[in-house]
Amino acid sequence: MQKVIVTGANGFVGYWLIKELMKHSIKVIAIVKDTNEKIDMLTSLSGVSIVYCNLSNMINLDTIIPDKDFDAFYHLAWISAGGSGRADYNLQLMNAKYACDAVIVAKKLNCKKFLVAGTITEKIASQTLVLPVKSDNIIYGIAKHTTHCMLEILTNRLNLEFVWMQFSNLYGPYSINGNIVGYTIKEILEGRNAIFGTAQQPYDLLYIEDLVYAAYLLGEKDVKRTCYYLGSGNPKILKDYLIRIGELCGNPDAIKIGARADDGLKYDLEWFDASALIEDTGYMPRISFDQGVLNTINWMKL
Secondary structure (H helix, E strand, O other): OOEEEEEOOOOHHHHHHHHHHHHOOOEEEEEEOOOOOOOHHHHOOOOEEEEEOOHHHHHHHHHOOOOOOOOEEEEOOOOOOOHHHHHOHHHHHHHHHHHHHHHHHHHHOOOOEEEEEEEOOHHHHOOOOOOOOOOOOHHHHHHHHHHHHHHHHHHHHHOOEEEEEEEOEEEOOOOOOOOHHHHHHHHHHOOOOEEOOOOOOEEOEEEHHHHHHHHHHHHHOOOOOOEEEEOOOOOEEHHHHHHHHHHHOOOHHHEEOOOOOOOOOOOOHHHHOOHHHHHHHOOOOOOOHHHHHHHHHHHHOO
C-alpha cells in the first residue's frame, strides 16, 4: 500500500493504526469530525494529511479530498462505540447509514479495498431473542451486525473488495473507558477493588499494537475472505485474565470475582478463532499479554 484513507483517525484505534501505517511509509488521509477535535497526536506524525468531514457529510467526502486511486479505505468512525450511547438506537442506526455512505464514496474515490471495524459484540446480537436478560447495550452489537450485512451486499454490488475486521476486546495506552483492562488497572491504581461477576466465560484480550498490525496486513495482503476475527489466537477464561492483571498491578486481592451479578451475556470459545487471519496473512501477535498490561500500567501512571 502507498496511500490510504482512515476515518475515526483521532480515536484510539485510528491513532494506533496510523502509527502502524507510518512504519511502512504509507501516506494517510486522516478523516476527523471537525476542528473541535483533539488532533495533537496525529499532527506529530509525518506523512499524515488531516481532512475534516463529519459522518453526516461522509457521502460528499469525494468533493473534499483532492485525490483519488487509494489502496485502501479504513472505516473506523462510529458514534458512541462505548458508553451510554451504545443503547441509543437512533445513533446506532445512523452509524449503519454512515458506513454505507462511506462505501459509496470509497467507490467514487476509486479505492481498491474497503476495510471496516467490526466487533465481537455483534456475535451476541444473534442471541437477543433468547437471552433472559435484554441488555440495552446489545443495540450496539445489533447495529454492527446489521451494518456488516448491508456492507456485504453494497460492496458486492459495487465490485469493491471488502474486509470486515471483527475486533477482539482491545486494550492499551490512550484507552481507559470501554475496556475491561483499563477499568481494572484504574480501579487498582486508585486504591479501589475491581468488581466482577463470576468471569467464567471465554474471553480474548488483544493489545492495540497487535490489532493494528493485523489491520495493516489485511489491507496489504490479497486475502480471500470478507470477514476476519482479529484476536490473540490464545483466548482464556476471563477470570484468569483478571487475576493476572491484579498480579501485574501488585495487588491480586483487589480483584473481586463474583462480587456482582453477571450481565447474562454468553460468549462462545469458537468466536475467538483467529486461524483464518493467521493462515491468510501470516499474522502472529508480537506483544505478550503481560507486556501489554505492563505497558498500559506504565502509561496510566504518567
